[in-house]
Amino acid sequence: MTPKLFLVVLLGLVGWTMGTQEVQQDSKILVCYYGSWSVYRPGNGAFNVEDIDPMICTHIIYGFVGLTVDGVMEVLDPWNDLEENDGRGAMRRFTNLKQINPNLKTLLAIGGWNDCEPLVGKNCEKYANMASTAANRRRFIDSVIPFLERYNFDGFDLDWEYPTFRGGRPEDKANFALLCAEMRAEFNSRGWLLTAAVSAGEPTINDAYDIPSISQSLHHIFLMAYDMHGGWESYTHHNSPQGLIPEDAPHANSSFLTVQYAVDVWLNGGCPASKLSLGMGTYGRGWLLQSEAETGFYAPTSGLIDAGPYTREPGIWGYNEIIEKQASEAGWRVVRNAAIVGPYAVQGRRWIGYDDVESIGVRVQYLLQKGLGGGMFWSIETDDFRGLHSSERYPLLKTARRGLSGTIPTPPPTTTRDPTAPTTTTTTLPPDGVCRAPGIIPHPENCRQYITCVPNGSGGYDQIVTNCPEGTIFDPNMGACNWYDQVPDAPELCNERVWF
Numbered sequence: 001m002t003p004k005l006f007l008v009v010l011l012g013l014v015g016w017t018m019g020t021q022e023v024q025q026d027s028k029i030l031v032c033y034y035g036s037w038s039v040y041r042p043g044n045g046a047f048n049v050e051d052i053d054p055m056i057c058t059h060i061i062y063g064f065v066g067l068t069v070d071g072v073m074e075v076l077d078p079w080n081d082l083e084e085n086d087g088r089g090a091m092r093r094f095t096n097l098k099q100i101n102p103n104l105k106t107l108l109a110i111g112g113w114n115d116c117e118p119l120v121g122k123n124c125e126k127y128a129n130m131a132s133t134a135a136n137r138r139r140f141i142d143s144v145i146p147f148l149e150r151y152n153f154d155g156f157d158l159d160w161e162y163p164t165f166r167g168g169r170p171e172d173k174a175n176f177a178l179l180c181a182e183m184r185a186e187f188n189s190r191g192w193l194l195t196a197a198v199s200a201g202e203p204t205i206n207d208a209y210d211i212p213s214i215s216q217s218l219h220h221i222f223l224m225a226y227d228m229h230g231g232w233e234s235y236t237h238h239n240s241p242q243g244l245i246p247e248d249a250p251h252a253n254s255s256f257l258t259v260q261y262a263v264d265v266w267l268n269g270g271c272p273a274s275k276l277s278l279g280m281g282t283y284g285r286g287w288l289l290q291s292e293a294e295t296g297f298y299a300p301t302s303g304l305i306d307a308g309p310y311t312r313e314p315g316i317w318g319y320n321e322i323i324e325k326q327a328s329e330a331g332w333r334v335v336r337n338a339a340i341v342g343p344y345a346v347q348g349r350r351w352i353g354y355d356d357v358e359s360i361g362v363r364v365q366y367l368l369q370k371g372l373g374g375g376m377f378w379s380i381e382t383d384d385f386r387g388l389h390s391s392e393r394y395p396l397l398k399t400a401r402r403g404l405s406g407t408i409p410t411p412p413p414t415t416t417r418d419p420t421a422p423t424t425t426t427t428t429l430p431p432d433g434v435c436r437a438p439g440i441i442p443h444p445e446n447c448r449q450y451i452t453c454v455p456n457g458s459g460g461y462d463q464i465v466t467n468c469p470e471g472t473i474f475d476p477n478m479g480a481c482n483w484y485d486q487v488p489d490a491p492e493l494c495n496e497r498v499w500f
Contacts (some may be wrong), residue, residue, distance in 0.1 A: 028401075028404040029374035030220060031277055034059035034398060036064075036090055038381040039080060044388060044439050045310020045320065047478050048380035049090050054097040056397045056408060059105040059193075059220075060380070061157050062094050063200070064112040065147075066398065071130035073110060084433035095152040107193060108148060111159035116166050123167030127160045131175035137182055145186065155193030155219070156183070162199050163208040164474045170207075179208040179215035189385035195220040197279070197376075200228065221271060222376040226281040228257040229353075231315035236299045238353035239285040242341035242363070247297045259363070262369060273371040280363055280375060282319045283311070283394050284344075284354025295346045297337075297421075305350050311382065318382025319396060322354050323389040357390075357399045364403035375400050386452070388438035404431035435461035442474050448496035450474040 038047040052060060068074045076083050083089035095106045098454050106234040118269050144156055158180070163172035184194050196218050199205055215221065223329060229237035241258050248254040255261070259278070266276055286305030289295060304315035308325075311318050317325070322345065324330045332347045341362050344353040355363070367375060377383075377397060387393035434444060435453030443449035443465065452464035468474055468481035475482035484490050 006243075020124065025273075026228060027373075028368075029058045029220065029277060030056070030372065030397070030401050030404055031061065031220070031376040033061045033377065033379040034079065034094070036062060036379055036381045038082060039088075039090070041182070041312070041381075042312045043310065044324075045318070045381075046385060047385065048095070049093040050386055052094075052097060052380060053385075053394055053397075054101040054104050056394055056401050057377075057380070058103070058374070059107060060094070060097070061107045061109045061195075063090060063109045063379070064115065065108060065110050066100045066115045067110060068128050069126050069129075071126065071136050071140050073140065073147060083165075091151045091153075095154075096408040097153075104123045105154045106152075107155040107157050107195065108151075108153045109157035109159050109197070110144075111161060113161050116161055118166065124160065124162070124165060125167035127163070127174070128172050131163075131172060131179045132169075134178075134182075137175075137179050140179075141183055141186055144183075145190075148192065148338060149190075153192075155187070155195060157222075158183075158194075158196040161197075162204050164203065165208065172208055173208055175343045176208070177217070178216045182216040193219045195222060195357070196365035197222045197224055198266075200225045200259070200279075202261070202265050205262075205269070207223060209269075211266065211271050215271045215305075218258075219277065220277055220373060221275050222277050222279055223266060224378070225259045225262050226279060226378065227285070230285045231287065233490055234301055234354070235314060236287055236289070236295075236301060236344070236351050237297055238340050238342050238344060240281055240342055240355065241339070242366070243339045245297060245337060245339045251298070251322055258393045259366075263372070267370075274373045276372050277374045277376045278363065278367040278372055279359060280377055280396075281355055281399070282326045282377055282379060284317050284319070284322055284352045285315060286317060286350065286352030289313070289346075289349040289351050292349055295351065297340075299351065301351070302349075303311050305352055306458075314421060317352060317354070318357070318384070319354060320378060320382055320384045320388075323356075326390045355396065357395050360396050360399045360404055364400050386438075435463055442476050442493075447490075 034052065039049050041047065062457070064076065066074050066076045078084070079087045081087070081091050083092060098104050098106060113124060117129065128137050130401045148156060160176065162168070163176040164170055180194065180196070186196050190209065194217065196214065198209060198221055200223055215485055226240040228241060229239050243258050243344060244255065263276070263278065267273055287301035288303045288305060290300040290302045295495070305317070307314045308317040310321055310322035324344065329347065332345050334343050334345045336343045342353060342355045342359040344351060364375060380397065382396050383396045385394055392398060435441070436450065438453055441451050441453065443451055448468045449465055449466070452459045452466065472481040473484050473487055473494060475487045477488065488494065
C-alpha cells in the first residue's frame, strides 16, 4: 500500500474566490500538464492538486492513465487517483477546480513516455494492437467515455509516444488517424475536446502522423518542442534550441533539432497554425563535463548531472531545483545565446540547459508571430510553484500567460474555506523569527501543523501556518502530513499520544 501522504498548501482550493476573477477568454490557449506522481516528491517539491492555480492556464491535463495489454484504458495509481478504497480522489479534486474557474478545461491524458518503456516491461505494441482494427478501437473508446463522464473531464489527450515506433508497426500512422477520427465523432455529441501531444523530430513526424487527417480530428495539437538533446548524447546542448548555431554545422542530426524547424514541419505538413500549440519545458537537462575548461555547446561529457532533490532523476532538474541550486550554491554562471534562446548554467563540471522567465517570454513572442494557437507546458509541478526563489509563484507559467493575454487575474484579498479544508494564516516575521530560510518546517508547538516560509522581499519571511487534515500530523521525514501511526517517533513529536 502506498503511504497515505497528504500535502495541504497555501493558495490551493481554499484560497480562491471567483467573483469577477476569470481567465480571460481569447483566441490563445495556455495548456499545462500535471504529473500526478509529483505528490510523492519530498519537501518543497511535493505537489498536490490544490497547488494548481486554476486562474493561469486555460486548459490543464491530468497525466497519466495507461493502456492494458487488452487495449482498454487503465488507472495507474488507483489510491491517489480515485476515491474508492479510501483513495485520495485526485482526479475528482482536479476536475473540481472548475468550481473556482468555470472557464477552465480539464482533460485526462493517456500514455506518456513510460507507458511505452520497454525497460519496465511495456512497449507501444499494445497501442499498435489497440488501433489496429475498428473493433479494437471501439473497445478502447468505450473504456474511455464512461470514465470521462464519471469524473467530469472535458476531454481526452492522446500521448502515444509514438505511432510506428518502440514496438509499433508501419500501419500505425493510418490507424492513429482513424482512432482520432472515430474518437472525435464520439466526442462531438458530448462537447468534449480531443487533443494529442506530438513529436518534434522530423523523422518521427513523417513516420507517425498523417498531419492533414489528424489535424481535422483534433481540436488542439501540442508540439513537444523539447527533449531534442539530452543524456543519451555524450556532449552538451540545450534540450530545446530555438534555432541553429554555428557549432551545429558538423552535426547533421542537429539541423532538424530546433523549435523553429519542428514548427515549420508541422505547418508545412498541413497543420493549421491555430491548432498547433508550442510546447515549452519547466525543466532542464544536464551533464557532467569532462573538463571545466570546455563549457560551451558540444563540450565533451562524462555522464549525467546529479539528481535534483525533488525530481530525483540524474540528468534532469526542474526549474524549481535549478534556481534553488543557483540561490544556495556559489559559483553558478549563466550563459545566453540569442539563437538558442534558453540559457545554460555551469558550476564546476556541472552543466544544465533550461528555460527561464526571459526565454519563455521570447518563445511566446515567437509563437504569436507564427500565429500558433497558444502555448503548452510540461509540466506545472516543476515551475517555482511556491515562489521560494522568484518574485511570484509560477513565474514561467505567468510569464507565458501575460504574453498571450496581457494580464493574469489576481486572487482577491479575502478567502473562503470549504468545511473540510485546512485553515491557513499568514504573518510577516522579522529575520530572527521561526523562519530562517525558504521552505517547509514543522510547527515548533503543534505537531498537527507545519509552516511554509516564503521570502517577503523585506528581509523577512511570510509565515504560512497550515493545519494537517484530520487524523494526520506533520511528518518531518516526508515534509508533508501523514497518518499518525505511520510517522516515526510520533509520540515524541507530539509530546504525547494524539487521539483523533
